[in-house]
Amino acid sequence: MNSDETIVAVSSAVGSAARMIVRTSGPAALTLLADLVRDPVPADGGSAFPSHLAFSGVFCPAWVYVFRSPASYSGEDLVEYHLPGNPVLVEMFVSHLRGRHDLQIRAAEPGEFTARAYFNGRMDLTQAEGVAAVVAAQSEQQEQAGRRLMAGELARRIREPADLILATLALVEVGIDFSDEDVTFLPIDDLLSRIDQCRNMLSSLLSDSARFKPLGYEPTLILVGRPNAGKSTLLNALAGYERAVASATAGTTRDALTARIALERGYVRVVDVAGLEEGLTVVGDDIKSQMTRRALDEIARADRVILVVPVDDAALPVDAGRVADLVVRTKCDTVPAVAADASQRLASPPGPIPTVAVSALTGQGMDALRRRLDEQAFGRDEAATLTLNARHEAAILAADQALVQVRDLVEAGGAVELVAAELWEVLAQTGRVLGQVTPDEILDEVFSRFCIGK
Ligand code: GDP
Numbered sequence: 001m002n003s004d005e006t007i008v009a010v011s012s013a014v015g016s017a018a019r020m021i022v023r024t025s026g027p028a029a030l031t032l033l034a035d036l037v038r039d040p041v042p043a044d045g046g047s048a049f050p051s052h053l054a055f056s057g058v059f060c061p062a063w064v065y066v067f068r069s070p071a072s073y074s075g076e077d078l079v080e081y082h083l084p085g086n087p088v089l090v091e092m093f094v095s096h097l098r099g100r101h102d103l104q105i106r107a108a109e110p111g112e113f114t115a116r117a118y119f120n121g122r123m124d125l126t127q128a129e130g131v132a133a134v135v136a137a138q139s140e141q142q143e144q145a146g147r148r149l150m151a152g153e154l155a156r157r158i159r160e161p162a163d164l165i166l167a168t169l170a171l172v173e174v175g176i177d178f179s180d181e182d183v184t185f186l187p188i189d190d191l192l193s194r195i196d197q198c199r200n201m202l203s204s205l206l207s208d209s210a211r212f213k214p215l216g217y218e219p220t221l222i223l224v225g226r227p228n229a230g231k232s233t234l235l236n237a238l239a240g241y242e243r244a245v246a247s248a249t250a251g252t253t254r255d256a257l258t259a260r261i262a263l264e265r266g267y268v269r270v271v272d273v274a275g276l277e278e279g280l281t282v283v284g285d286d287i288k289s290q291m292t293r294r295a296l297d298e299i300a301r302a303d304r305v306i307l308v309v310p311v312d313d314a315a316l317p318v319d320a321g322r323v324a325d326l327v328v329r330t331k332c333d334t335v336p337a338v339a340a341d342a343s344q345r346l347a348s349p350p351g352p353i354p355t356v357a358v359s360a361l362t363g364q365g366m367d368a369l370r371r372r373l374d375e376q377a378f379g380r381d382e383a384a385t386l387t388l389n390a391r392h393e394a395a396i397l398a399a400d401q402a403l404v405q406v407r408d409l410v411e412a413g414g415a416v417e418l419v420a421a422e423l424w425e426v427l428a429q430t431g432r433v434l435g436q437v438t439p440d441e442i443l444d445e446v447f448s449r450f451c452i453g454k
Contacts, residue, residue, distance in 0.1 A: 003076070003116065006032070007108035008097050010090055017085040022094060025113055028103040029077040033064065035100070074113050075120025118435065125435025126154040129389065139266025141378055145387035154205075154386055155434055161201040161399070162430040168194045169423045176416050188410060191419075195407050198426070202400045206393065208386055218260070219377040220269045222299055223328075225308030230330035230360060231272045234308060235259055237360035238270060238370070263374040270306075270373075273298050296321055304376045311335055311357060325376055326354050328369060333359035392433050399429035 006026030012019065024032055030049055051068035063082040072078035083090055098105050109115075111132065118128045130149025137143035148154075171186040223231040239259035257272045273295040299305060299322055307324035311332045356372050358365035388396070406422040 003027075003119075005104045005106055007112055007116075008094060008105055009108035009113070010094060011080070011113075012085075019082050020085045020087070020090045022081040022083060022090060022097070023078065023108075023113060024081075024097065024105075025072070025074040025076045025078040025108075025116060026104075027077065028100070028105060029079045030066070030068075031103060032097055032100065032105070033066065033079045070120065070122070073122070074116040075122040076116060078113075123150075124152070124155050126158075126392065126433060127152050128435070129391075133387070139378065141265055142387070148386060154388070154392065157201075157205055157386070158396075158430050158433045161198040162427060164194060164198050164201075165423055165426050165430070169420060169427065172416060172420045172423060176420060191410055192407065195403050195410070199400055199403050202396050202403070205386070206388070206396060218267045218269050219303040220271060220301070221304045221306055221373060221377060222302035223270065223272045223306050223308050224299060224324065226313075229308045229310055229313070231308045232257070233360040234328065234330060234358070235270055235272045237363070237366060238373075261373075263370055263377060265374055265378040268373065268377045271298060271302065306373075306376075307353075324353055326356070326372055329355060329357040331359060331361070332357040332364060333362045395429050395432040398432075399426050402426040402429055 004027065006024060006028035008022065008024045010020060011023040012021040033049065049066045049068070051066060051071055053064075053066040061084060065080040065082070067073065067078045067080075069075060069077045081093065083093060098107065111128075114123075114128045114131050117123050118125060123131075127150050130146050130151070133146030133149055134143055135146075137146050168186070168191065172191070175186060223235065225231050235257060238261050259270050261268055261270050304325040305322050307327045309327060309329055311329040312335055354372060356365055356369045358369050360366070402422055402425040406419060406426065409419055409422060
């Protein structure tokens with residue numbers, strides 16, 4: 001990153017909008033603005049503009065927002081132009097700005113405003129990732145998780161163990177300095193308990209976030225049921241188009257079919273597997289056994305299992321090797337409403353598995369089913385929690401691994417210098433979560449996932 005250059009980008013979404021935003025950031029941002037303000041022309045190249053100034057006029061009916069370094073998003077001088085939402089006009093405006101080659105103006109790369117904010121210490125790496133997560137969010141939940149990252153929640157929580165390690169390290173190092181004297185600054189038991197405390201903090205960080213899948217992850221719901229239960233028809237009804245081939249001949253669904261379905265809080269993958277016949281015994285290598293094997297494999301990997309049973313079917317459903325999370329009684333148009341209701345209670349699977357009665361034909365119960373699926377996929381628990389990405393998880397696990405080594409070392413009566421070295425490693429790993437000691441390749445990888453203008 002060359003911070004001598006001033007970057008410019010359209011920061012609003014692509015497509016028509018009432019207003020479009022052009023952002024400039026860098027040493028020449030105020031000079032560019034001064035250039036545009038004709039009346040009066042500031043003699044000082046823009047340094048007279050106070051921070052957090054908003055005014056209208058300039059170039060066309062635009063609102064201009066001035067944020068001076070360091071109190072801006074990027075930490076640099078930053079000027080935002082809120083223009084009428086006309087792409088042609090905005091394009092002209094951007095080329096006009098970029099025309100000042102003498103000022104080293106260039107188009108911003110994806111995520112560059114945020115990258116500058118990170119390098120200028122305006123936010124740590126987890127917060128920068130939060131910005132990307134909010135922009136990329138496809139569900140309310142993902143958006144909230146991104147916001148929590150952005151607000152620095154992960155940073156706060158990783159600092160707890162990091163501070164404890166730092167304090168411990170200080171005591172251990174004092175011990176090294178005074179090793180000739182007969183004083184103990186940190187008894188072994190105390191040291192071990194601090195290590196365990198730290199490990200507990202890290203593991204609760206991991207388990208709190210485990211309830212949520214990584215951003216961009218689409219939960220898989222699998223439809224299980226005997227042939228002719230109405231699975232394909234249900235998939236089609238959910239998808240709103242003919243995704244699966246439904247037919248009256250049992251066993252028509254010959255392979256796993258998947259549809260990406262939008263529910264209230266996000267997208268899910270609904271899979272309709274083939275091959276689940278009565279016995280479900282996997283014998284030999286014939287096509288049928290292979291299909292059963294594949295089906296069982298799919299079921300084992302799915303996030304939720306949806307058992308599909310016709311409303312008039314009192315028989316026990318297929319054994320999918322996994323307890324169903326939701327039962328859908330299909331074809332409820334084929335029995336009178338009251339009976340359909342009663343047969344819900346007669347639902348064959350044991351235990352309190354939530355059940356919905358639907359008719360893919362009439363649409364009855366389909367809204368309720370969608371709500372249930374949403375609940376299954378995204379959970380009922382709205383409680384705020386964290387979303388860790390693979391990078392965070394790897395660093396947290398590495399920190400924990402280093403803690404395990406410190407523990408082993410301490411228990412084996414290892415030299416105090418080695419203990420200190422291992423504690424430094426723990427600190428380095430926790431620092432990595434925040435991007436304090438992050439190699440350039442990882443930073444590039446983080447920021448390249450952004451869109452332009454952020
Ligand atoms: P699959 O083998 O589980 O995928 O079952 P299909 O979706 O192919 O459906 C089997 C048969 O049941 C077909 O003849 C469908 O038209 C019929 N069917 C499916 N859903 C309904 C429904 O809601 N109402 C009625 N009346 N028939 C249905």
